[in-house]
Amino acid sequence: MSPRRRDSESTAAARAERRAELLATAAEVFASRGYASTTVREVADAAGMLGGSLYYHFDSKESMVDEILSVFLTDMWAAYDAVTAAGLDARETFRSLIAESFRTIDRHRPAVVIYQNESKHLATNPRFAYLTDSQRRFRAMWLSVLDRGVMEGVFRADLDTGLIYRFTRDTVWLAASWYRRDGRLSADEIARQYMAMVLDGIVTT
Amino acid sequence: MSPRRRDSESTAAARAERRAELLATAAEVFASRGYASTTVREVADAAGMLGGSLYYHFDSKESMVDEILSVFLTDMWAAYDAVTAAGLDARETFRSLIAESFRTIDRHRPAVVIYQNESKHLATNPRFAYLTDSQRRFRAMWLSVLDRGVMEGVFRADLDTGLIYRFTRDTVWLAASWYRRDGRLSADEIARQYMAMVLDGIVTT
Amino acid sequence: MSPRRRDSESTAAARAERRAELLATAAEVFASRGYASTTVREVADAAGMLGGSLYYHFDSKESMVDEILSVFLTDMWAAYDAVTAAGLDARETFRSLIAESFRTIDRHRPAVVIYQNESKHLATNPRFAYLTDSQRRFRAMWLSVLDRGVMEGVFRADLDTGLIYRFTRDTVWLAASWYRRDGRLSADEIARQYMAMVLDGIVTT
Amino acid sequence: MSPRRRDSESTAAARAERRAELLATAAEVFASRGYASTTVREVADAAGMLGGSLYYHFDSKESMVDEILSVFLTDMWAAYDAVTAAGLDARETFRSLIAESFRTIDRHRPAVVIYQNESKHLATNPRFAYLTDSQRRFRAMWLSVLDRGVMEGVFRADLDTGLIYRFTRDTVWLAASWYRRDGRLSADEIARQYMAMVLDGIVTT
DNA sequence: GATGAATGAGATTTCATTCAT
DNA sequence: TATGAATGAAATCTCATTCAT
Numbered sequence: 001m002s003p004r005r006r007d008s009e010s011t012a013a014a015r016a017e018r019r020a021e022l023l024a025t026a027a028e029v030f031a032s033r034g035y036a037s038t039t040v041r042e043v044a045d046a047a048g049m050l051g052g053s054l055y056y057h058f059d060s061k062e063s064m065v066d067e068i069l070s071v072f073l074t075d076m077w078a079a080y081d082a083v084t085a086a087g088l089d090a091r092e093t094f095r096s097l098i099a100e101s102f103r104t105i106d107r108h109r110p111a112v113v114i115y116q117n118e119s120k121h122l123a124t125n126p127r128f129a130y131l132t133d134s135q136r137r138f139r140a141m142w143l144s145v146l147d148r149g150v151m152e153g154v155f156r157a158d159l160d161t162g163l164i165y166r167f168t169r170d171t172v173w174l175a176a177s178w179y180r181r182d183g184r185l186s187a188d189e190i191a192r193q194y195m196a197m198v199l200d201g202i203v204t205t
Numbered sequence: 206m207s208p209r210r211r212d213s214e215s216t217a218a219a220r221a222e223r224r225a226e227l228l229a230t231a232a233e234v235f236a237s238r239g240y241a242s243t244t245v246r247e248v249a250d251a252a253g254m255l256g257g258s259l260y261y262h263f264d265s266k267e268s269m270v271d272e273i274l275s276v277f278l279t280d281m282w283a284a285y286d287a288v289t290a291a292g293l294d295a296r297e298t299f300r301s302l303i304a305e306s307f308r309t310i311d312r313h314r315p316a317v318v319i320y321q322n323e324s325k326h327l328a329t330n331p332r333f334a335y336l337t338d339s340q341r342r343f344r345a346m347w348l349s350v351l352d353r354g355v356m357e358g359v360f361r362a363d364l365d366t367g368l369i370y371r372f373t374r375d376t377v378w379l380a381a382s383w384y385r386r387d388g389r390l391s392a393d394e395i396a397r398q399y400m401a402m403v404l405d406g407i408v409t410t
Numbered sequence: 411m412s413p414r415r416r417d418s419e420s421t422a423a424a425r426a427e428r429r430a431e432l433l434a435t436a437a438e439v440f441a442s443r444g445y446a447s448t449t450v451r452e453v454a455d456a457a458g459m460l461g462g463s464l465y466y467h468f469d470s471k472e473s474m475v476d477e478i479l480s481v482f483l484t485d486m487w488a489a490y491d492a493v494t495a496a497g498l499d500a501r502e503t504f505r506s507l508i509a510e511s512f513r514t515i516d517r518h519r520p521a522v523v524i525y526q527n528e529s530k531h532l533a534t535n536p537r538f539a540y541l542t543d544s545q546r547r548f549r550a551m552w553l554s555v556l557d558r559g560v561m562e563g564v565f566r567a568d569l570d571t572g573l574i575y576r577f578t579r580d581t582v583w584l585a586a587s588w589y590r591r592d593g594r595l596s597a598d599e600i601a602r603q604y605m606a607m608v609l610d611g612i613v614t615t
Numbered sequence: 616m617s618p619r620r621r622d623s624e625s626t627a628a629a630r631a632e633r634r635a636e637l638l639a640t641a642a643e644v645f646a647s648r649g650y651a652s653t654t655v656r657e658v659a660d661a662a663g664m665l666g667g668s669l670y671y672h673f674d675s676k677e678s679m680v681d682e683i684l685s686v687f688l689t690d691m692w693a694a695y696d697a698v699t700a701a702g703l704d705a706r707e708t709f710r711s712l713i714a715e716s717f718r719t720i721d722r723h724r725p726a727v728v729i730y731q732n733e734s735k736h737l738a739t740n741p742r743f744a745y746l747t748d749s750q751r752r753f754r755a756m757w758l759s760v761l762d763r764g765v766m767e768g769v770f771r772a773d774l775d776t777g778l779i780y781r782f783t784r785d786t787v788w789l790a791a792s793w794y795r796r797d798g799r800l801s802a803d804e805i806a807r808q809y810m811a812m813v814l815d816g817i818v819t820t
Numbered sequence: 821g822a823t824g825a826a827t828g829a830g831a832t833t834t835c836a837t838t839c840a841t
Numbered sequence: 842t843a844t845g846a847a848t849g850a851a852a853t854c855t856c857a858t859t860c861a862t
Contacts, residue, residue: 018821034326037241040857052859053822061857091408117322121239156409160390163398164407170379171372178371185365193368201406202360202369203296220845245832258847260833428842444736447651450836462838463843471836501818527732531649565817570800573808574817580789581782588781595775603778611816612779613706614771630824655853668826670854823862831855838848 019067022047022057024110027068031110035065035118065114066127072111073134076104080141090149097145098172098198099191105176106187112176139165168198224272227252227262229315232273236315240270240323270319271332277316278339281309285346295354302350303377303403304396310381311392317381344370373403432457432467434520437478441520445475445528475524476537482521483544486514490551500559507555508582508608509601515586516597522586549575578608634682637662637672639725642683646725650680650733680729681742687726688749691719695756705764712760713787713813714806720791721802727791754780783813 025047029038040061041051058064079100083093105112119135122128142165149155155164175190185193230252234243245266246256263269284305288298310317324340327333347370354360360369380395390398435457439448450471451461468474489510493503515522529545532538552575559565565574585600595603640662644653655676656666673679694715698708720727734750737743757780764770770779790805800808 034239034241034323036239037326039855049821050823051857052824055858055860056821121242153409155407159398159402159407163390163395164402166380166383167376167399167402171375174375174379175371185368190368193364194372197364197369197372197406198402199406199408201402201404202364203404204358204361205410223846244830254846255848256832257834257849260835261846264833266832444649444651444733446649447736449834459842460844461836462845465837465839466842531652563819566819569808569812569817573800573805574812576790576793577786577809577812581785584785584789585781595778600778603774604782607774607779607782607813607816609816609818611812611814612770612774613814614768615820633825654851664825665827666853667828667855670856671825674854676853825860827857827859829856829858832853834852835850836848837850839846841844 019057022054023064023068023071026064027110027114030065030068030118031113035114036121062125062127065118065122068111069115069122069128069131072104072108072115073130075108076100077134079104084141089154090145090152091154093145094149095195097142098168098195099188101172102175102187102191102194105173105179106181109176109179109181112173116173116176138169142169224262227259228269228273228276231269232315232319235270235273235323236318240319241326267330267332270323270327273316274320274327274333274336277309277313277320278335280313282339282342284309289346294359295350295357296359298350299354300400302347303373303400304393306377307380307392307396307399310378310384311386314381314384314386317378321378321381343374347374376403429467432464433474433478433481436474437520437524440475440478440528441523445524446531472535472537475528475532478521479525479532479538479541482514482518482525483540485518486510487544489514494551499564500555500562501564503555504559505605507552508578508605509598511582512585512597512601512604515583515589516591519586519589519591522583526583526586548579552579634672637669638679638683638686641679642725642729645680645683645733646728650729651736677740677742680733680737683726684730684737684743684746687719687723687730688745690723691715692749692752694719699756704769705760705767706769708760709764710810712757713783713810714803716787717790717802717806717809720788720794721796724791724794724796727788731788731791753784757784786813 026043029043029046033042039051040054043061043064044051044054047054054064058067080097083096083100086093086096088096115131119131123131143161146155146161146164150157150161155161171194175194179187179190231248234248234251238247245259248266248269249256249259252259259269263272285302288301288305291298291301293301320336324336328336348366351360351366351369355362355366360366376399380399384392384395436453439453439456443452449461450464453471453474454461454464457464464474468477490507493506493510496503496506498506525541529541533541553571556565556571556574560567560571565571581604585604589597589600641658644658644661648657655669658676658679659666659669662669669679673682695712698711698715701708701711703711730746734743734746738746758776761770761776761779765772765776770776786809790809794802794805
C-alpha cells in the first residue's frame, strides 16, 4: 500500500526469489542430514525463522523436496537434450554428456545428493513417479549412446554395456557427494580426468 | 537331528544364531527402506514378531545397525588385511582388493548398502566413530596401492590418484545397490569386467 | 517322587521359606530403588533368577509388596497391642511405643522404608485399603497416649498434640531410611537418645 | 492492563511465566503421585494440554523435575546463606534456620515433597549430582550450628549431634507432606511450636 | 511474513506378564 | 522350579502441521 511496497522486491517476483532462497537452504540441509531425518525445524533454523513460518511459503516438507528435485531434473534434461540434439558421433556424445553431468552437479550439488540418496525411497510415493520416469529415460539415453559406440567400433564390444552404464552413472553422480565448488579441481577438470580414465583406463600403455 | 545339533540348538549358540537371523532380517529392511525411515515395527513384522519383542534381543534400533555394520566391517577388513599381507605387486594387489570387495558385497549386501547410505549421518554419533576411522583407513590403504602402482610405472602418472580412488570406491561399493546374488552375473564375473574397464578403458585400442 | 524329595526341605515348609527369602530380597530392592521404578527383572536379578521365574512364586509384582507390607504391619501391631494391653501410665506407654517402633524398624527396615515411601500411592488401590486403616488406627493410638499424658499433667498443655504426633511419627519412621543394623548406634540406644530429646528438649537446663 | 504489563506479557517474559506455571503444575502432580509413577500425560492433563505439547516447553520429563528442584534449592540456599551470614549466636541461628525452613516449605511445598521422596533415586543420575552436593552442604551447615551450640553451652552435650541433625531434618522437611497453606496453622506458628518442642521437650518442667 | 503455542499421529522404548519347555 | 522367548499395553518422546495473532 505504501509507495515503497511497489518496489519490484515486493511483488510476485520477490516472493519467487524468497522461495528460491528457502529451497536452496532446504536443499543444503536435506543433502547433508538426509531428507527423512531432517526436521522441518532444522530447515527453518537454517533459514533463520521458526518452524511454522515455512508453511507460509510451502504446503509441506514433501512439497519442498518435490520442488527441489523437479527444478533440478528440468534443468538437467534441458542440458542433455541439447547434447543429443546436436547430432554428434557416439564418442563425442559420450564426452559431452559426461561434461554436462559434471556441470549440472556444479549448479545443483545439493539437489543431486538428495536425488541420489532419496530417490528410491521417494519413488514409492505416486507424487514422485516422475523420478522413476526420469531414471528410465536416463538409462535408455545412456545405453543408446554406449550401444551406438560399440556399433561404431569406438567402444569395446567385450564389455557388458549394462555394466558400463551402471559404473558410469554411479561414479558421475556420486561425485556430487564429495565435490566442492571451491575445491582443488574445477568441474571441467574433473570431467576431463574422469573421461581419460574411463575411456583409456588407468594402466600405462 | 544328530545329537550334536541338538546341543548347539540350545544354550548360548542358539541365542547367537537367533540374533544373527534377526540382524539379517533387520539389515534387509534397513537397506531397502533406509535406516531412519524404517520403523522398529517394520523390522519386527519382517521377523514375524511384535515390536516390543525385538527388545528382548537388542537394546535399541541403534544397537541393531551398530552390530550389522561392525560385523560387516570386521569381516571386510579381515579380507583386505589378508590381501595386503600377501606381498603382491601393486597391480595384483589392486586386482585382489577389487575382487575381495565384490566378494564382501556378495556376503554382506544389505550391510554394504546401509554403510553407503547411512554412514555419513550415523558418524555424527560418537558411538559410530569407528565408521569414520574405517573410512580413513580405507582411503589410506587404496591410496597407498595406487601411489605404489604409479611409482612402479604400472598406473598412469597423469591422473590424480585421489580422483581414481574416489571413482573406484564409488563404483565398487555402489554395486551393492543393484547387485543380486541370483542375477545374471556372478560377483567374480562383475569384478572381472569391472577391472577390464578400469584398467584398460572402454575405448577400443 | 524320589526319596530325596521327602526331605523336610522339599515340602510346603521349604516352599514357604523360599517365598520368605524372595520377599526379603524384593523388599531390599523396592526399598532402595522405589517400588514403581523397580522392575520385576531387577528383583529377579537380585534373587539370581530370570524375570519370568518369579511368577512361579508370586502372582504379580503387586502381590509381592502386598505380602511384604502385610507381614510387617501384622508384626508391628502385635508389638503395639502388647504395649497398650500392659496398662502403663502415659509416659511409660509413650516410651514403650517409641522403643517398640525402633525395634520394629530393626526387624523390618526395608518394609518400613517401602511403607513410608509408597503408602500414599498404593492406598489409592482398594487392595491396599488396609494401609489407610492402619494409619488411622495408628494416629488414634498415639493421640490417645498424648492426650492422656496432657491430662495426667506429664506432657505440656501448650503444645498441639496433633503436631506432636506428626513430628514424632515422622522422625521415628524416617529413621528406617538411614538406620543400619551394623551402624554405630543400636536400635535401643537410638530410642534412648531420641526419647531424651523429645521428652526434655535439646537445650541445657 | 497498564502498558508495562502488556509488554511483559509478550516476548521472553511471557514465555518464562508460562514455563513457571507449567512447572508449578508439574510439581503438584509429581508431589502427589510420585515422579516415577506420574505420566507425562497426567501432567499435561493437569495443565490443560496434550502430552506432546509439553515438549514445546521442556526437553523431557526429567528436565522438568530438574528445573523444579534447582529453583527450589537455589531459593532455599539463598535464605540459609542470609541467615548464616548474619552472625547470630548458635541458638538464634538454629531458630532462624528452622523458621526459614518452614517458610521455604510454604513457598515450595510440592518441590520439597519431591525432594524428599525422589532425591535418593534421582541422585544416581549424574545430571542430579547437585542433589548429593546440596545434601552434603546441608548436613555440614546444620552440624556446624549444633556443634557450636554445644560448645557455647546452649545445647546439651549428652546427645549425639548427628542424631539431633537427623531428627531435626526429618521432622522439618516431612512437614511438607502434610502442611497446607490454607490449614489451621501458619508456617510461622508451626515453626514456633516446633521449636518449643525441640528446644525444651514435651515434658512439663 | 513471521511467531509462538499447541496438536495429534506415530515412533521408540519399557516392562509386567505369559507360557511352552 | 526355572528358563527363554515372546506379548502387548502403556509410557516417553518426536515432529509435521495448524492457527490465532
